[in-house]
Amino acid sequence: MVNKKLKSVAKGGLLDRRSFILSGMAFSAAYSLNALANDGSTPSRIGKDLPNWMKVPGQADVAYGQPAQYEQHIKRYLAKGAPETSLFSVWHTPLENQRGIITPSGLHFSVHHNGMPDIDPQKHQLMIHGLVDKPLKFDLETIMRYPMVSSINFLECAGNTAPNAVSLTPINHTCQELSGQVSGSEWTGVPLKYLLQEAGIKPKAKWVIVEGADGGSHARSIPVSKLLDDAIIALYQNGERIRPSQGYPMRLFVPGWEGNANVKWVHRLEVTDKPAYTKDESGLYSDILDNGKIQRFSFHMEVKSVITHPSGKQVLPEKMGFYEVSGLAWSGRGKIKQVEVSADAGKTWALAKLDSPVLDKSLTRFSIPWRWEGKETVLLSRATDEHGFVQPTRDQWRDQYASHSFNHYNAIQAWHISHEGEVGNTYV
Amino acid sequence: MYKRTRHLCFLLLLMMATSSIVAAEAKTLSLALGEPLSQSEIRSYSITIFPDGTNLPKGQGSVQQGASLYEAQCMMCHGESGIEGPAARLAGSDGWFSLSDPLRVLRIKKYPILLISVGGLWPYATSIYDYIRRAMPHYAPKSLSNDEVYALTAYILYLNEIIDDDVVLNDQRILELSMPAKARSISAWVDQ
Numbered sequence: 126m127v128n129k130k131l132k133s134v135a136k137g138g139l140l141d142r143r144s145f146i147l148s149g150m151a152f153s154a155a156y157s158l159n160a161l162a163n164d165g166s167t168p169s170r171i172g173k174d175l176p177n178w179m180k181v182p183g184q185a186d187v188a189y190g191q192p193a194q195y196e197q198h199i200k201r202y203l204a205k206g207a208p209e210t211s212l213f214s215v216w217h218t219p220l221e222n223q224r225g226i227i228t229p230s231g232l233h234f235s236v237h238h239n240g241m242p243d244i245d246p247q248k249h250q251l252m253i254h255g256l257v258d259k260p261l262k263f264d265l266e267t268i269m270r271y272p273m274v275s276s277i278n279f280l281e282c283a284g285n286t287a288p289n290a291v292s293l294t295p296i297n298h299t300c301q302e303l304s305g306q307v308s309g310s311e312w313t314g315v316p317l318k319y320l321l322q323e324a325g326i327k328p329k330a331k332w333v334i335v336e337g338a339d340g341g342s343h344a345r346s347i348p349v350s351k352l353l354d355d356a357i358i359a360l361y362q363n364g365e366r367i368r369p370s371q372g373y374p375m376r377l378f379v380p381g382w383e384g385n386a387n388v389k390w391v392h393r394l395e396v397t398d399k400p401a402y403t404k405d406e407s408g409l410y411s412d413i414l415d416n417g418k419i420q421r422f423s424f425h426m427e428v429k430s431v432i433t434h435p436s437g438k439q440v441l442p443e444k445m446g447f448y449e450v451s452g453l454a455w456s457g458r459g460k461i462k463q464v465e466v467s468a469d470a471g472k473t474w475a476l477a478k479l480d481s482p483v484l485d486k487s488l489t490r491f492s493i494p495w496r497w498e499g500k501e502t503v504l505l506s507r508a509t510d511e512h513g514f515v516q517p518t519r520d521q522w523r524d525q526y527a528s529h530s531f532n533h534y535n536a537i538q539a540w541h542i543s544h545e546g547e548v549g550n551t552y553v
Numbered sequence: 554m555y556k557r558t559r560h561l562c563f564l565l566l567l568m569m570a571t572s573s574i575v576a577a578e579a580k581t582l583s584l585a586l587g588e589p590l591s592q593s594e595i596r597s598y599s600i601t602i603f604p605d606g607t608n609l610p611k612g613q614g615s616v617q618q619g620a621s622l623y624e625a626q627c628m629m630c631h632g633e634s635g636i637e638g639p640a641a642r643l644a645g646s647d648g649w650f651s652l653s654d655p656l657r658v659l660r661i662k663k664y665p666i667l668l669i670s671v672g673g674l675w676p677y678a679t680s681i682y683d684y685i686r687r688a689m690p691h692y693a694p695k696s697l698s699n700d701e702v703y704a705l706t707a708y709i710l711y712l713n714e715i716i717d718d719d720v721v722l723n724d725q726r727i728l729e730l731s732m733p734a735k736a737r738s739i740s741a742w743v744d745q
Contacts (some may be wrong), residue, residue, distance in 0.1 A: 179712070212691050212692075239691065239694070252590050252595075253590070259587075260589065260590035261587030261590055263586065263588070264593070267586045267587070320587065323589065331744060336601070340689040340694045340695075341688035342688060342694070393598055397603070399605070401603050401683070402603075402677050403683065403684070404680065404683075404684040407669060407671075408641070408669055408670075408671065409641070410642070414739075418737050418739045419676075419737045419739070420741050421741065421742075422741050422742035424741075424742065432626045528649070529647070529648050529669070
């Protein structure tokens with residue numbers, strides 16, 4: 126079904142985004158002719174040829190809805206690379222099974238360094254002390270009385286896509302296994318500046334040590350300027366109270382910054398003039414540069430994208446068939462300006478369509494029609510943010526870091542397409 | 554950002570309207586709902602120790618005491634010499650496992666996070682003390698005494714050849730130590 130009007134926008138089969146509409150019209154015309162042709166005599170009983178579910182009463186609904194029984198296999202994946210204790214766990218979201226820009230809360234990625242605490246919300250308190258005029262505490266009921274703001278933002282672990290950062294050869298992973306440590310949600314809560322201003326920050330204050338009420342008392346040193354800008358004490362995720370896996374009853378949310386800094390189960394803010402060099406800012410969440418320097422406090426998650434449809438370990442069902450290449454782009458510094466896609470390993474590129482809404486520090490959905498020519502090829506996506514930051518190639522990214530440094534990997538993802546239509550992780 | 558500002562303005566207008574109806578004499582509606590936090594509460598919860606020694610408790614512990622504690626409470630996760638895992642590598646330079654390590658390939662494949670070590674990357678010994686005291690051992694955090702934490706900190710420093718095996722670490726000595734990673738450290742954060 127090759128339409129002569131199809132407009133190519135780059136080599137390898139990338140098509141103008143109006144191509145789908147053109148061929149869709151052709152399909153629907155054919156379908157309605159068929160429907161008329163099959164219009165025979167009226168049956169004596171209408172149920173005869175209908176599926177069974179149209180002939181029995183439906184089931185009762187339940188108090189808290191769940192996905193369809195046929196979708197129960199869509200689950201988070203527990204990474205094998207983390208030390209094998211139940212307390213340190215890394216759960217990846219199935220990006221290739223999602224559309225849009227919101228990750229269902231139960232599928233949101235999570236990384237726990239000390240398991241999930243069971244916090245009694247009636248006894249939980251948020252404390253502010255240190256370089257403040259009035260040390261204060263807030264219980265949950267009090268915090269809920271403050272005005273709240275909502276924002277749709279991505280959250281990404283600094284270690285997302287680490288296998289591609291350190292492995293000399295591309296590992297045959299799914300998109301979920303490789304890059305499933307990024308998710309998107311609507312986060313709602315109280316701007317932290319209200320609470321900090323109420324306590325009265327002293328002029329000397331530069332940092333705040335933010336601590337969780339978990340067994341390991343996870344702590345990060347966060348610059349006070351970020352907390353006075355767009356940080357919130359998040360109480361809701363996607364319209365419901367945040368889940369234990371995301372920090373119930375409250376977490377710090379610092380839009381655009383590495384996941385680890387978004388302290389879950391937050392209970393204490395110590396305002397200081399210096400960072401504390403906590404465990405994670407001393408070791409796991411630092412970057413080792415090519416010159417041997419150890420870089421601390423690289424909070425921003427830089428511009429990045431990944432094609433989710435098609436992606437690793439999937440198989441294209443039809444040669445010369447039409448596909449909608451679709452994926453996600455995001456930047457911790459602002460909005461996505463454009464995403465380019467290549468279907469010939471980077472020789473030619475075409476602009477993908479950005480789906481609304483395109484939001485600040487949010488997942489942004491892109492798509493472009495593609496006709497797979499049935500040949501071996503490589504699909505790439507390259508995002509640019511509103512400040513002009515462009516995703517590097519893997520080689521460009523690698524040049525900046527030591528061979529074992531794996532945080533903040535944001536290089537262009539390449540998916541190899543074999544003659545048989547098998548999609549696999551590759552380097553270009 | 555525009556939307557958020559508009560949302561706030563709306564709330565403020567609403568609050569102003571409410572206040573003018575409910576309490577006509579009040580010009581603004583106070584949002585100061587926080588309760589005072591007492592000094593004793595701060596003392597119970599304030600556990601963060603800073604590289605300059607702020608909040609470091611008095612106490613002491615020896616490398617030898619640390620070795621016994623390590624064997625009993627830490628070795629099952631961190632390995633006999635602090636490099637075997639599966640939990641984070643405590644000793645050695647950061648980077649790929651040594652070529653002389655017979656299990657190198659296996660370790661890299663199974664535990665890629667073990668690439669980095671406490672001795673190789675951490676710039677301050679106070680951070681080792683802070684983390685052990687708040688989070689270790691993993692199965693019973695906050696169960697060690699301040700002196701036991703000094704002993705274990707001393708043992709980790711000994712495993713990294715930063716102190717000798719006869720050292721007794723205390724709240725003065727820990728501040729005099731120099732970690733090799735400090736000279737390599739840079740900050741990506743420039744306060745705007």
